[in-house]
Amino acid sequence: MNFSAVLFDLDGTLINTLGDIGNGVNAILRKNGFPEHDIPTYKNFIGDGVRELMSRALPDGVVDEDFITQCVAEFETYYQAHYDVETTLYPGIEDMLDHLAAKGVKFSVFSNKPYDLTHQCVKGILGKWTFLEVLGPKEGIPKKPNPYGAKRIIEKLAISPDQFLYLGDSGVDMKTATSVGMYPVGALWGFRTKEELLAAGAKKTVTHPSEVVRLF
Structure with missing residues (x-):
């Protein structure tokens, strides 16, 4: 070759990045009163972009596009400040x-x-x-x-x-x-x-x- x-x-x-991404999404879920995920679960959520990451992490039935957009923005703000913790x-x-x-x-x-x-x-x-x-x-x-x-x-x-x-x-x-x-x-x-x-x-x-x- x-x-x-x-x-x-x-x-x-x-x-x-698994820990920092998982902790970031969990922070947004917690803020909005939703159950969090174990960090290893995020292996299956990562890879298709941040919107898909958030959609997969949110509970089934949460489909309001404006709300998902809000959660994505909140995650990006959080992650920007915590991208290198773990x-x-x-x-x-x-x-x-x-x-x-x-x-x-x-x-x-x-x-x-x-x-x-x-x-x-x-x-x-x-x-x-x-x-x-x-x-x-x-x-x-x-x-x-x-x-x-x-x-x-x-x-x-x-x-x-x-x-x-x-x-x-x-x-x-x-x-x-x-x-x-x-x-x-x-x-x-x-x-x-x-x-x-x-x-x-x-x-x-x-x-x-x-x-x-x-x-x-």
Whole structure:
């Protein structure tokens, strides 16, 4: 394999955000008088954007769109102030990024976390490394698996899609990679299952970041 770039998902791939996201949503549920969820349950809620995260966490029957919008705004405000309380790099990520950077590999991030929060996390937690493009959904940038963001990164870096390895932890990531011709690799240390990743098109799954280095 001859890759020159990596497009990374963020949550569940580079950083373990489960505790801070779960605690943030639980704070909003508690504020509004709803039952909270155990933190591991949020593995099944994360990955399709913040609105879907909140909709899944709210009790069945809470479907008022304006209320969901209010809860999303409250969560984003809370999370902005608490994004790095428990969040850490996954074991092996620092060494992986160091080794790939030393090889001259180009890095980008495309997350379904809102654009501003994605930038906040990358700058605050991954600031040691250079990411040439960092994207999350906002007006004009639809969330994954829409291929727009990945195509924009391809154009920005002027690198052929077959030169990209895409590392992510969800079926959404694998579908995004496949749709633009990148090589989809599933991170099994993240939030979703091997079965989901393979069903969505992963060409390879890895259990530790060191395995990614060996693909270059």
